[in-house]
Each structure stands twice: as C-alpha cells, then as structure tokens.
Amino acid sequence: MSKEEFRTILPLFKDLRSSISKTMKLFIAKKTAVRKVAVNPTQGIYPVSQTKDHLVSLLHHLSGFEKELDHTLPFDQDLTSAFGTMKTEIDFQIALAISAYRKD
Numbered sequence: 001m002s003k004e005e006f007r008t009i010l011p012l013f014k015d016l017r018s019s020i021s022k023t024m025k026l027f028i029a030k031k032t033a034v035r036k037v038a039v040n041p042t043q044g045i046y047p048v049s050q051t052k053d054h055l056v057s058l059l060h061h062l063s064g065f066e067k068e069l070d071h072t073l074p075f076d077q078d079l080t081s082a083f084g085t086m087k088t089e090i091d092f093q094i095a096l097a098i099s100a101y102r103k104d
Contacts, residue, residue, distance in 0.1 A: 007079070062087060 066087075 062090070
C-alpha cells in the first residue's frame with residue numbers, strides 16, 4: 001500500500017470508526033427495542049443485524065493497517081498518529097460494549 005493509497009483510505013476508515021462508535025453507544029445504552037429496529041441510515045447508527053459485519057470489517061482493516069504502518073509508513077508521523085488515535089478510540093468503544101454486556 002502506497003502512502004497515497006493509505007491517505008485515500010483513511011477518511012473511509014474514520015467514517016467507519018464513527019459509525020461503529022455510534023453503534024456501540026446503542027449497545028451500551030442497552031435499549032433492546034431500539035437496537036432491533038433499523039435506524040435512519042443518515043444517522044450513521046446501525047441495527048444489531050449489521051453491527052457484527054461492521055465490527056468484523058473494522059477489525060480486519062485494523063489488522064491490515066497495522067501491518068502497513070509497520071512495513072510501509074513508519075516514516076509518516078502524521079498518518080501513524082492519526083491511525084493510532086482512531087485505533088485507541090475504537091478499542092475503547094469495544095471495551096465499553098463488552099463491559100456493558102458482561103454486567104447483564
């Protein structure tokens with residue numbers, strides 16, 4: 001993956017992070033009835049049926065981006081920092097969701 005390709009993908013990754021974060025907030029809220037209903041797509045919040053697919057996709061991309069950063073982009077501190085920040089935020093949202101479900 002070239003530096004230019006990575007820069008092209010990064011905004012899409014940010015959008016995915018935002019959508020997953022909003023979805024996690026539904027999980028954390030434990031609003032079962034709301035989570036079973038398809039939510040307006042313009043809100044960027046997805047029903048449970050789509051959430052697993054988004055998380056699988058997200059984790060796949062995280063793994064791929066980490067490998068690229070290790071081998072291709074270590075020279076670009078801005079990209080490395082942006083990716084690190086997003087990964088931390090995503091990890092935090094996932095941890096909150098897991099914690100909320102374990103309390104049930």
